[in-house]
Amino acid sequence: MTDFNLYNTLTKKIELFKPNEDGKVKMYTCGPTVYHYAHIGNLRSYIMEDVLEKYLRYIGYNVKRVMNITDVGHLTSDADSGEDKMLKGAKREHKTVMEIAAFYRDAFFKDCDKLNIKTPDVIEPATNCIPEFIHMIEELLNKGYAYIAGGNVYFDTSKLKEYYVLSNQNEEELQVGARDDVEEDFNKKNKADFVLWFTKSKFDSQELKWESPWGMGYPGWHIECSCISIKHLGEYLDIHCGGVDNIFPHHTNEIAQSESYLGHKWCNYWFHVQHLNDKSGKMSKSKGEFLTVSLLENKGYNPLVYRMFCLQSHYRKPLLFSFDVLDNVKTSYEKLISRIAALGTDGEIMHDRTDEFRKQFNDAMGSDLNTSQALTVLYDVLKSDINDASKRYLIADFDKVLSLGLLNCNASVKKDIDAGLAETVEKLIAERNEARKDKDFAKADAIRANLLEKGIEIKDTREGTVWKVI
Numbered sequence: 001m002t003d004f005n006l007y008n009t010l011t012k013k014i015e016l017f018k019p020n021e022d023g024k025v026k027m028y029t030c031g032p033t034v035y036h037y038a039h040i041g042n043l044r045s046y047i048m049e050d051v052l053e054k055y056l057r058y059i060g061y062n063v064k065r066v067m068n069i070t071d072v073g074h075l076t077s078d079a080d081s082g083e084d085k086m087l088k089g090a091k092r093e094h095k096t097v098m099e100i101a102a103f104y105r106d107a108f109f110k111d112c113d114k115l116n117i118k119t120p121d122v123i124e125p126a127t128n129c130i131p132e133f134i135h136m137i138e139e140l141l142n143k144g145y146a147y148i149a150g151g152n153v154y155f156d157t158s159k160l161k162e163y164y165v166l167s168n169q170n171e172e173e174l175q176v177g178a179r180d181d182v183e184e185d186f187n188k189k190n191k192a193d194f195v196l197w198f199t200k201s202k203f204d205s206q207e208l209k210w211e212s213p214w215g216m217g218y219p220g221w222h223i224e225c226s227c228i229s230i231k232h233l234g235e236y237l238d239i240h241c242g243g244v245d246n247i248f249p250h251h252t253n254e255i256a257q258s259e260s261y262l263g264h265k266w267c268n269y270w271f272h273v274q275h276l277n278d279k280s281g282k283m284s285k286s287k288g289e290f291l292t293v294s295l296l297e298n299k300g301y302n303p304l305v306y307r308m309f310c311l312q313s314h315y316r317k318p319l320l321f322s323f324d325v326l327d328n329v330k331t332s333y334e335k336l337i338s339r340i341a342a343l344g345t346d347g348e349i350m351h352d353r354t355d356e357f358r359k360q361f362n363d364a365m366g367s368d369l370n371t372s373q374a375l376t377v378l379y380d381v382l383k384s385d386i387n388d389a390s391k392r393y394l395i396a397d398f399d400k401v402l403s404l405g406l407l408n409c410n411a412s413v414k415k416d417i418d419a420g421l422a423e424t425v426e427k428l429i430a431e432r433n434e435a436r437k438d439k440d441f442a443k444a445d446a447i448r449a450n451l452l453e454k455g456i457e458i459k460d461t462r463e464g465t466v467w468k469v470i
């Protein structure tokens with residue numbers, strides 16, 4: 001198996017990836033809270049997790065990937081306070097919680113499709129697993145890791161030798177971080193304790209409630225990911241993914257619950273994607289208007305341009321979104337697609353040369369998923385002197401991971417790109433012809449050079465000037 005070095009949030013180091021079982025990877029992803037459309041920040045996380053999954057498959061692993069759908073229990077504050085996000089969505093749109101969940105779940109997967117994000121092998125809504133949650137909570141109570149107070153069941157973080165295994169947070173920082181408008185929960189024995197099951201909801205209008213040994217109620221957010229992961233992937237997990245905001249408290253609490261329940265270490269590698277930010281900070285839904293895939297489409301961007309935007313930077317670096325940068329990526333993407341579309345199919349595949357490029361691609365991706373370097377290798381392939389058949393072969397190969405639709409870019413998109421390109425080229429050729437008529441050869445040469453820079457070669461023939469993408 002090709003070496004794959006990956007940063008692990010748990011050890012805070014880049015490590016050689018080694019799954020529990022040879023050749024198999026068990027991977028879990030925190031899914032969306034389906035109370036609204038996903039914003040393109042959320043989708044940055046899902047794009048980079050998709051790249052991770054596809055690269056593992058590319059180097060030969062058999063990956064089983066599970067994702068939950070949060071359709072209950074995620075409160076507007078991650079600190080067990082605030083309103084249930086699903087209920088908030090239902091109130092906003094005068095629909096039932098289940099209607100909201102179905103609508104935004106479909107919308108999420110439609111967005112994923114447009115971004116070439118593969119659907120995970122298992123998708124499990126939280127509301128499907130209430131008996132499993134109850135069972136895990138009962139076990140945590142039996143083992144002394146949980147307690148009942150004021151009608152709710154809490155996880156007792158003081159029972160753990162080490163609670164803050166993933167993050168550098170501590171109790172003092174938690175207090176500093178607490179917002180004034182967040183009510184303190186006096187049922188908790190320790191500041192960091194969190195709710196496993198609510199029966200005393202602050203919201204009488206909570207629609208979805210289930211019978212439990214502690215009364216009618218609903219689960220906390222964190223319990224769902226521990227249960228759903230163990231249900232489908234067993235007691236030993238290889239990789240758990242999410243955005244960096246999930247590190248604390250969500251993933252910290254998942255580790256606390258799962259390892260207390262199982263009695264051993266649960267997950268070896270934690271993969272976190274840094275945030276997409278806008279000028280005012282982290283992109284989030286609470287800010288009112290937010291950027292979605294549909295909005296990008298309405299503004300004339302192919303969603304894959306956004307995928308390329310994400311691939312151009314490293315997943316562990318914060319990424320600042322701006323339309324100016326997206327415009328530049330759009331131009332590069334369109335040019336890339338046109339150059340690839342102009343490739344022929346002639347020739348035998350030159351395996352020694354393609355192996356060299358594949359090695360370079362693996363060196364990039366195997367170094368903690370260096371996608372921008374992988375894109376450079378793709379450009380190097382296009383610039384190289386290998387024949388078109390070999391170029392096509394490599395592009396198809398790399399695109400198994402990059403998923404930029406490089407060879408099968410949707411026909412209508414390609415037509416648009418070609419039309420746009422043709423228009424620009426024809427305009428410049430007309431300007432050059434004018435310049436030649438006026439004997440302004442310096443200008444004519446400058447236009448030829450400009451076209452060449454854009455990857456367009458022109459030739460003056462008896463029938464007029466012809467051009468091709470090189």
Ligand code: AMP
Pocket residue numbers: 030031032033034040041042043044045070241242243244245246273274275276277282283284
């Ligand atoms: P949610 O639907 O709020 O549960 O979030 C879905 C995923 O998006 C989680 O993995 C979050 O960590 C991630 N996420 C949220 N905001 C951002 C952001 N601005 N940039 C990147 N990922 C984010």
Ligand code: ZN
Pocket residue numbers: 029030031225250
């Ligand atoms: Zn989760």
